[in-house]
Amino acid sequence: MYILIFFKTFYWWLFSIHVIIILMKVLNNDLKTSTFKGIYVLSGDDEFLKNSYKKRLKTAIVGDDQMNYAYFEGKGIDVDAIIDFANTLPFFSEYRCILIEESQWFKSGNDKFLNYISDKPDSTKIIFVEKEIDKRSKLYKKVKDIGYIAELNHPTDDELKNWAGNIINKAGKKITVSNMDFFIARVGNDMERIKSELDKLLSYTLDKDIIEEEDIIAITSISLTNRIFELVKMITNNKIKEALDIYEDLVALKEPSLKIMILITRQFNQLLQIKELMSAGFNEKDIASNLKLNPYVVKNLMRQARGFDMALLLSYVKNAIELEEAIKKGNINEKLALELLMLTR
DSSP states (O other), X not given: OOOOTTTSOGGGGHHIIIIIIIITHHHHHHHHHTOOXXXXXXXXXXXXHHHHHHHHHHHHHHTTOSTTEEEEESTTOOHXXXXXXXXXXXXXXXXXXXXXXXXXXXXXXXXXXHHHGGGOOTTEEEEEEESOXXXXXHHHHHHHHHSEEEEOOOOOHHHHHHHHHHHHXXXXXXXXXXXXXXXXXHHOSOHHHHHHHHHHHHHHTTTOSBOOHHHHHHHOOOOHHHHHHHHHHXXXXXXXXXXXXXXXXXXXXXXXXXXXXXXXXXXXXHHHHHHHHHHTTXXXXXXXXXXXXXXXXHHHHHHHHTTOOHHHHHHHHHHHHHHHHHXXXXXXXXXXXXHHHTTOO
16 A cells, blocks of 8 residues: 555654754744844754755845855865955945855864954854864854854654655655655665655656656665675675675775775674674564664665674674774775675684
């Protein structure tokens, strides 16, 4: 039986309410009323939400006006140039807007900017976009008092499914819960990527009312996490050529070699956790809930974990961690590390 996501109960609307209204209610209210804080900081690991609010804030403050807009990026930013721009009155506009990305000032600090912001004109609005911030820093504490800091982190799998389901519902289509699980597991948990893959899927199924698993397979591309799953599968099956082929494909796609090794280590850790939970009598649903993983991902990992005994999994985890550290220290190259990991027995 097909389930129309976001149709039957209030629960299916939780993602939009949780993220767009509750979590981001200050940003949304400022955008709605055009009453802006002097400084905004958009931090966290969700690039989709950060980019979305960055664009919306900039557009709401100055629109397409380039005369009253300035952009700065990187840790070598000239703070004097920012202050000079901020102190200049708007040119035939209510506000000036400064967008600053990855300054690292909320980690390393910038005393000159810290001392300046109390005297910044109200007519200048500043938007920071930062991957990482230190909540102990003086700048963080100061901006928290006089501006607004939004920590935009990845939503849970359930929230992602609800959000994607809302988009599918608005397009007049249906999808089963199991196929939604499959879609999210396949494309990953990055909202920007999900939206892009959904657009492709909706275009592909333009003449259909129901989205099937074969549609998802036909048009969507596999996430890095899924490629790592296949890579680990090849490693544990001692299929050296296939494993190296997947590794070379990922490198060709500009994925950092160290990141690949870190993800391999993470998956072996997940397999070990799942093996332990299975031994303790946990079922698929309980494991997904405990580890906060997509049910479809858990199903595949459980299938993979059944092929190992605990001692072998521990050996893989131990060797993966040691090889990852060796790569970080420059004692071994990534390709050789992968080959050595395959020798684990």
